[in-house]
Amino acid sequence: LGQRSLKTALATAILALLYLPFGENPTFACIGVIFGMGNSIEDSKKNGGNRLIGTIIGGFLGIGIFWVEHRLFPKGSYYFRVVLIFFGVILLVWSSVVFKWPGAVQPGGVVLCIILFNTPANHIVYAFSRMFDTAIGVIFAIAVNKLLKRNRVDRWLKREVADETEELS
Numbered sequence: 745l746g747q748r749s750l751k752t753a754l755a756t757a758i759l760a761l762l763y764l765p766f767g768e769n770p771t772f773a774c775i776g777v778i779f780g781m782g783n784s785i786e787d788s789k790k791n792g793g794n795r796l797i798g799t800i801i802g803g804f805l806g807i808g809i810f811w812v813e814h815r816l817f818p819k820g821s822y823y824f825r826v827v828l829i830f831f832g833v834i835l836l837v838w839s840s841v842v843f844k845w846p847g848a849v850q851p852g853g854v855v856l857c858i859i860l861f862n863t864p865a866n867h868i869v870y871a872f873s874r875m876f877d878t879a880i881g882v883i884f885a886i887a888v889n890k891l892l893k894r895n896r897v898d899r900w901l902k903r904e905v906a907d908e909t910e911e912l913s
Contacts, residue, residue: 747894752781755888759881772874776881779851781889788889790847792882798851799878801839803871805832805852806859810867825860832856 755777763770780792809828817824836856840848855874859867 747892748781748783751888751892752778752885754892755781755885758888759884770877772877773881773884776878777885777888778881780882780885782885784894785886785890788882788886792885794845794847795851796875796878796882797843797845798840798848798853799855800852800875801836801843801848802852802855803859803875805835805839806856807868807871809856810859829857829860832860 756774759773759777760770763773776792776795779795780788782788782791809825809832813820813825813828833853833856836852837849840846840852855871858874859871
């Protein structure tokens with residue numbers, strides 16, 4: 745296991761513990777950490793940015809598309825939703841390119857599909873909760889990556905190895 749793996753596991757576990765007192769589900773914040781942890785701060789910002797921007801675009805598109813469907817079909821219409829997902833994915837790709845975040849398409853598509861095909865009781869609260877939790881996870885990943893920089897962890901690990909070698913002598 746490398747440093748990125750260890751930092752990702754540590755950040756995910758700590759964030760899950762931080763959610764415990766609030767009685768909230770940490771799933772999407774933890775996913776934000778996993779997506780957001782990179783080999784460097786720049787990599788974390790890029791990966792986390794893809795996840796966060798995608799979640800925001802997919803969330804807003806999902807809210808809008810769900811609203812359109814239920815204005816025309818108050819009880820919902822699966823077949824109409826299939827047509828809407830077609831246009832929703834096109835809008836998602838277009839929006840991601842316009843915002844210069846082409847890597848946002850995949851995570852945005854996940855959120856869009858969840859809102860449209862696995863709709864919770866309140867799709868608006870659900871979408872905003874996903875955006876908020878994802879932001880927390882991405883920010884947490886960047887913070888841990890900044891705090892546990894590669895050279896710092898290397899020094900700690902080398903120091904540990906050196907200490908163990910001295911103890912064995």
